[in-house]
Amino acid sequence: MTTTAALPSVFGAVHLGYIVIETNRFTDWHRFGTDAIGMHHDALDSGVTRFRLDDQECRFLLRRGPAEDVVATGWHIDDHAAFEQIEARIRAHGVPLVPGSAEDAALRGVERLLRFPGPKGITQEIYTTPRTAPDPLRMRASGFVTGEAGLGHIALTSSKPTRVRGYFNTVFDARLTDYIDETISGVKLKIRFLRVNERHHSIAVAATRGLPLDPIRTRVQHLNIQAATLDDLAQSYQRVGELGFDMALSVGQHTNDKELSYYARTPSGFEWEVGWNPLTIDETTWRPTTHQGISIWGHTPVGQTIVDKLDQFRRGARSLTRREDTVPALSGTGIPDD
Template sequence: MTSTPAPTVFGNVSLGYVVVETEKFSDWRRFGREAIGMHVDDALSDVLRFRLDDHACRFLLQRGPAEDTIALGWQLDDHGSFEKVLARVTAHGVPVTEGTAEDAELRGVERLARFAGPNGLNQEIFTRPRIADTPLRAAVRGGFVTGAAGIGHVAVTTKRPQQMRGYYASVFDARLSDHIDETISGVKVKIRFLRVNERHHSVAIAAVNRLPINPIRTRVQHVNIQVAELDDMTESYQRVKQSGFGMALGIGQHTNDRELSFYAKTPSGFEWEVGWNPLVVDEATWEPATYQGISIWGHTPEGQTVIDKLRQFGAGAASLLRREDVVGALSGTGMPDR
């Protein structure tokens, strides 16, 4: 007797938008429009929105003190997948809040729901994006790569990587693409890359090996977006430097997804990766692997000072005393690390 496979939302989910809380609207406006080259919509009071394509909103900046990413918005391709995710969350006793009409309007979506995510990063799900009324005005000639695989990815750091991986597997049927082992400033770090569709990863989870510390202040270590042409990536790199914004890592190529990219420093402190030409996963042939080091070449740190190092050390030390909520009811148990 053969068993029926459990229903899955894998392939029907993608990263649709990111919500940031900040008081630095002027700096973010320059960063998004002049440095990165995104379309800026600043018509609403206390709200700044960036577009990458015809969707009304891909990045929502709301006024507040966090200077951090506060929510991830996940698009479900159909109402059935939306209901499956809601059922999973509520079945484990995790409260779900229906988004208000104003919440949905700001995000440019229909049918919005919100629930808790690991380390205070709220998860929001929606089914239909609203299409913008005005033409896209972006400083990238070839455009940004979005489509069915979403806007890119986020990378997060954690003291409890297995539970965080279990969360995204339980809620969105995320699959492990591969691992990277890296040594940063003498500290060994393992990074797990999770995909929810053909994009190599929508979430990367980094953790210090065998040490309960998290050296990153913000909930998200970096946000990634992708351009369609190499020249757009290199020109964005030049604009970031010419605009006076900090550069975290220069241009380089990753070992696992082969993406060429650079990492800029956002006004709120987390990093912003602009990438080009990552590989696309073929589900029929893909096998997870482990890579040594994040880069084949490049990605050299730029402009890091001793003060930056000390701040990072202080953040890591402080994290020893900080409780990290991984939403245990949804984090799974016994998740194999492969």
């Protein structure tokens, strides 16, 4: 097996670019994305629809299907040299890559698309040169923060968090930002936050302490996007409630990245965090630490019943007998258990 240890780091050249969601609930997603969250919507045909946050053609691609979940994440790579470096290290570990078709690339609004297996069955896609849309944005929000920090972040639950962390370290040279220890309904959690650029984290990985449980039905626990203004955050929070969508957590402020945010429940069941004003990382001074609890204030659960808690317990128990795919060839060595 070829070693890639001597290759330079791609950290900083990687940005979360788009998310692919499979759903049959297009009407509900249209209302949720445009009327509640405030994004720009483009309906391409009966089986594909997209949301925009900025001048890029696609930030969320929804395709028709039964998963009701995230099925792929797209990562924008700054240049061809970094793209080829990531491609080489994946091939060196014996993991297959599949070129995206011209149609796949067009739907995502990108060029030079490659896909390969990712943790929890979420396909990872890398691309260069996102296309910009000629039409102006039509959306209820004044804007969203993307740019060098990327789209936002994706949060997973895992029974093998060290392997998930190792995967993103191997592929993207992800760095550990910090940890949060939290207890929810008597269950102790440890959450790892990983960054690939100046954004505090592009990936969060939550795991239960003790038994390797995974109580979440979907592959992702939540997605995050960053509102441009506090007014955008407050107004979308109000619209979510007025339009009858479920709120998972009320407005609050996180302990680690200091982001003000709320969590709504999407039509597919996973959560959607809208945040504002998280801190950015200064690589010259940052050191990983552990925070106690996810919130300084707020983030109060909304509408959770004892039935919901029992359902989570049953899912967690069933996960003990279910194999979690971590793509072992890319899960890395040299990262200590934590």
